[in-house]
Amino acid sequence: MAKVRVVHYINQFYAGIGGEEAAGHVAELREGALGPGAAFTVAFGEEAEITHTIICGDSYFNENVDVAKEAVLNFISQTKPDLFIAGPAFNAGRYGVACGTICEAVAEKFGIPVITGMYAENPGADMFKEKIYIVSTKNSAAGMRDAVPKMVKLALKMVKEDRIGASIEEGYIPNSRRVNFFDQERGSKRAVNMLLAKMAEKPFTTEFPMPDFDRVAPNIPIKDISSATIALVTSGGIVPKGNPDRIESSSASKYGEYDITNVMDLTEATYETAHGGYDPVYANQDSDRVLPVDVLREFEKDKKIGKLHHKFYTTTGNGTSVKKSQEFALEFSHKLINDGVQAVILTST
Amino acid sequence: MVKEIERAGIPVVHICTVTPISMTVGANRIVPAVAIPYPLGNPNLTLEQEKQIRKKILDTALEALSTEVDGQTIFEVKW
Amino acid sequence: MTWLVPVQITPRFRKTCNLVLTFTPVQNLPPHDYEAALRMAGLKAAAYLGELARDVSPNEVKTFETLPIMEGAKKYPDLPRVGYVQMLQSQGLLHDTYVYGVDMKKSITTLINPTEIFDGAIISGNCVSACDKNTTYHHQNNPVILDLFEEHGKTLNFVGMIITNENVFLADKERSSDWTAKLAEYLSLDGVIISQEGFGNPDTDLIMNCKKVEQKGIKTVIITDEYAGRDGTSQSLADVDASADAVVTGGNANEVITLPKLDKIIGSLDCVDKMAGGFENNVLSDGSIVVELQAIIGATNELGFNRLSAR
Numbered sequence: 001m002a003k004v005r006v007v008h009y010i011n012q013f014y015a016g017i018g019g020e021e022a023a024g025h026v027a028e029l030r031e032g033a034l035g036p037g038a039a040f041t042v043a044f045g046e047e048a049e050i051t052h053t054i055i056c057g058d059s060y061f062n063e064n065v066d067v068a069k070e071a072v073l074n075f076i077s078q079t080k081p082d083l084f085i086a087g088p089a090f091n092a093g094r095y096g097v098a099c100g101t102i103c104e105a106v107a108e109k110f111g112i113p114v115i116t117g118m119y120a121e122n123p124g125a126d127m128f129k130e131k132i133y134i135v136s137t138k139n140s141a142a143g144m145r146d147a148v149p150k151m152v153k154l155a156l157k158m159v160k161e162d163r164i165g166a167s168i169e170e171g172y173i174p175n176s177r178r179v180n181f182f183d184q185e186r187g188s189k190r191a192v193n194m195l196l197a198k199m200a201e202k203p204f205t206t207e208f209p210m211p212d213f214d215r216v217a218p219n220i221p222i223k224d225i226s227s228a229t230i231a232l233v234t235s236g237g238i239v240p241k242g243n244p245d246r247i248e249s250s251s252a253s254k255y256g257e258y259d260i261t262n263v264m265d266l267t268e269a270t271y272e273t274a275h276g277g278y279d280p281v282y283a284n285q286d287s288d289r290v291l292p293v294d295v296l297r298e299f300e301k302d303k304k305i306g307k308l309h310h311k312f313y314t315t316t317g318n319g320t321s322v323k324k325s326q327e328f329a330l331e332f333s334h335k336l337i338n339d340g341v342q343a344v345i346l347t348s349t
Numbered sequence: 350m351v352k353e354i355e356r357a358g359i360p361v362v363h364i365c366t367v368t369p370i371s372m373t374v375g376a377n378r379i380v381p382a383v384a385i386p387y388p389l390g391n392p393n394l395t396l397e398q399e400k401q402i403r404k405k406i407l408d409t410a411l412e413a414l415s416t417e418v419d420g421q422t423i424f425e426v427k428w
Numbered sequence: 429m430t431w432l433v434p435v436q437i438t439p440r441f442r443k444t445c446n447l448v449l450t451f452t453p454v455q456n457l458p459p460h461d462y463e464a465a466l467r468m469a470g471l472k473a474a475a476y477l478g479e480l481a482r483d484v485s486p487n488e489v490k491t492f493e494t495l496p497i498m499e500g501a502k503k504y505p506d507l508p509r510v511g512y513v514q515m516l517q518s519q520g521l522l523h524d525t526y527v528y529g530v531d532m533k534k535s536i537t538t539l540i541n542p543t544e545i546f547d548g549a550i551i552s553g554n555c556v557s558a559c560d561k562n563t564t565y566h567h568q569n570n571p572v573i574l575d576l577f578e579e580h581g582k583t584l585n586f587v588g589m590i591i592t593n594e595n596v597f598l599a600d601k602e603r604s605s606d607w608t609a610k611l612a613e614y615l616s617l618d619g620v621i622i623s624q625e626g627f628g629n630p631d632t633d634l635i636m637n638c639k640k641v642e643q644k645g646i647k648t649v650i651i652t653d654e655y656a657g658r659d660g661t662s663q664s665l666a667d668v669d670a671s672a673d674a675v676v677t678g679g680n681a682n683e684v685i686t687l688p689k690l691d692k693i694i695g696s697l698d699c700v701d702k703m704a705g706g707f708e709n710n711v712l713s714d715g716s717i718v719v720e721l722q723a724i725i726g727a728t729n730e731l732g733f734n735r736l737s738a739r
Contacts (some may be wrong), residue, residue, distance in 0.1 A: 008558065039442075039642050057547065060420035062409045062591075096371075123521070136370060137654075149366070163431045166737075166738060166739040167739045168739045169739075173671065174739055176661060177656075177661045178654055178656040178660035178661075178664060178680045178738045178739070179381075179660055179738060179739060180432070180679045180683050180721075180737070181737060181738065181739070182735045182736055183735050183736075183737040184733060186571055186575075186732055187571070187677075187731070187732025187733065187734060187735070188571035188572040188621075188651070188731060188732030188733070189571065189732070190676050190732065190737075191575075191577050191621045191623075191649045191676045191732050192572075192578075192579060192584075193574045194676060195510065195619045195620075195621055195647065195649040195674070196583055196584065196650075197367045198619065198649065198674050199510075199618055199619045200508075200510045202360070205675060206675045206676040207675050207676050207737055207739065208664060208665075208677050208738075210668045210672055210673070210675075211663055211664075211668060211671055213354075213374070214354045215375050215421075216352045216377070218354045218355065218377035218378065218418045218419070219355055219358060219359065219360040219361075220417070221358065221360060221414060221416050221418075222414050222415050225415045232354075234350065245377030246398050246701075246707075247704070248702075248708075249703065249706075250557055250703075250722060251658075251682055251703050251704070251707070251720055251722065253707060276522075276556055276557070276703070276704045277704070278385050278520065279519065279522075279523065280386070280521070281392075281459060281460070281520075282386045282388070283387070286396075286399075288389070288390070288403065289388065289389055289392075289399070290387070290388055290390075290405075291385040292389045292604045294400065295400060295403040296407065298400075298404075298453070298646040299411075303412050304408075304411065313370050315493050317628070323657050323659075323661060323662040324460060324657065325350045326350070326352075327352030328350065329350035329351075329352075329354055330353050330357070333353060333354050333359060336354075336357075336359060337357060337358070337359065341359065343359060343360045343362075344354050344359050344361040344362075345361075345364060345407070346350060346351055346354065346358070346361055346362070346364070346391065347364045347382070348363065348365035348366075348367075348388065349365075349386060349388055357687060364599050366597065366598055366629070367601070367629045367632045367667075368598060369598075369630055369632045369635070369636070369667055371665045373501075373666070373668060374469065383597075384596045384597050385519065385596035385629055386519075386520055
């Protein structure tokens with residue numbers, strides 16, 4: 001089994017070149033391991049070896065990002081590693097940002113596993129934790145002994161394409177990707193312990209931090225609704241009877257686009273719901289209860305609206321991820337715009 | 350989906366029962382519906398009565414689409 | 429490839445002796461009647477089997493104590509007063525729960541003795557989506573109640589229990605959560621554990637319960653599960669609030685797993701592609717079945733029954 005080839009990126013300080021006065025050190029490539037590379041070499045054992053080390057001054061990198069990046073990427077082209085590691089940067093901000101930037105760039109260009117290590121408060125952490133794995137370290141070089149084995153273990157897993165577990169198991173800085181794992185205790189015990197800590201005002205860590213939500217500004221209203229073309233969209237899973245496109249009852253992987261030209265009313269014989277998350281009986285009896293085609297057709301006749309668009313879009317909202325629904329909506333919104341639709345009524349169950 | 354439709358530039362009104370979720374996910378024009386399994390209906394009533402319910406909710410939805418809003422707004426149906 | 433071996437998902441049921449009943453419905457049986465028939469048949473079978481154990485001596489006897497309010501306060505004056513709020517699914521076909529036979533959707537939030545749950549006061553009538561629905565077995569072995577009793581008299585005073593529902597009307601959600609907070613305050617609680625059942629619109633009930641109880645100055649920990657998409661990057665809950673700062677999770681229900689082909693199947697595979705967590709053509713040519721964790725009953729149980737979690 002050939003040893004995994006590793007290239008290691010470090011800054012001027014860890015290379016032994018100098019401190020702040022050497023922060024402008026231009027990117028250079030050296031053979032073998034240097035500085036903390038020695039600790040990595042020991043931890044890698046027989047499995048991997050650092051063939052080359054790239055040294056770059058923190059100021060040089062941050063002030064000449066494009067040039068520095070290009071230089072490093074060229075070094076990678078030349079040395080052809082299987083794995084790229086950077087740092088660890090602990091709490092050094094410029095170093096952390098450099099490690100994050102270069103890891104992301106290497107991963108994007110070469111598709112090889114990349115890994116770095118930082119203290120959770122390093123500015124580079126928030127900037128890059130969603131894009132690459134960053135092992136969580138202590139806030140100074142005193143944490144090297146703790147950081148190196150964690151980085152090595154995770155790096156080798158990535159090289160072998162093993163499943164990467166939850167942040168708490170693998171030691172990387174938590175990001176927004178949720179990963180299942182088995183905790184030591186059952187959930188109820190964890191809840192009791194968490195409550196005891198919270199009531200005693202002792203520190204505790206929530207297993208799921210509440211997210212922020214982005215907002216979209218409202219579009220300007222329709223000036224003359226009586227001449228507008230309105231489209232119906234639903235997350236209630238209304239589909240033609242028989243669910244011809246097999247939209248799933250939960251976790252929908254697709255949405256449906258159905259033509260309702262000349263359909264004046266949805267009946268038990270012609271439409272049903274695919275959504276498994278609510279009592280379907282009422283929607284199956286009369287799908288207008290979820291997708292109100294009958295009354296909108298009356299509105300058309302009475303000239304309350306210009307036109308009911310001849311297509312409707314549907315999916316099941318039950319457990320379907322936000323990301324997937326965003327993708328669906330992005331796609332069919334384009335179609336709606338191309339078809340001259342001016343407003344949408346979206347119904348949910 | 351509501352936010353993506355809005356982001357694409359199409360004014361959209363969300364008819365749904367659990368308006369707090371609509372607020373949380375960021376819909377701007379919201380009309381409260383009847384119940385989760387039958388947002389625009391009520392199986393305990395006659396078809397004619399149900400259609401009246403649908404009309405009222407949809408009238409409110411059209412009103413919402415025609416009204417300027419500067420943030421998230423719930424348009425209550427006038428029963 | 430799957431890291432999650434099926435027997436790890438619901439380890440308790442691999443140890444229990446499971447009697448499985450299969451049924452063939454008559455033609456055109458309306459769904460509500462079908463469900464009721466299955467539920468009653470299950471209960472009759474359970475009562476018949478239970479009767480056989482009436483005179484058996486137990487291997488172990490445990491004693492649980494729930495004292496009347498004043499007595500409890502006198503006995504444990506220095507321990508934090510803790511309550512358990514159990515949310516029960518009450519949304520219709522295959523989503524119902526019964527308390528002493530009463531359909532929970534028709535009930536107002538109320539008090540109950542924790543030990544009544546062990547005795548079977550709460551019967552499950554729901555299984556969709558399977559992963560976070562409590563079977564009657566889960567109710568009778570409610571781990572929150574067991575773990576609170578474990579600490580009762582030592583680190584906390586387990587004062588009592590509140591049960592509430594998850595109805596399909598917004599007004600009901602407001603009313604039920606108002607009552608939950610009111611009763612928690614009435615019992616002079618310092619903290620509560622709130623367990624959810626299900627997901628989606630009940631996330632609103634969960635957050636309302638949490639917010640309103642916190643507003644009374646009572647600390648909460650909520651137990652839920654997540655629907656973060658198959659790759660785990662989607663938003664886990666449909667409703668959120670900053671006051672829900674202490675969360676225990678039963679895991680991401682959207683994780684995809686493979687169930688290996690088995691030699692014997694009791695029942696049918698007919699609905700495995702249509703049930704929540706399944707999808708078209710998920711039974712592979714080698715007989716294995718690909719599903720989300722969602723499809724496995726008890727997989728992400730929100731009573732905290734399992735060790736599965738997520739970060």
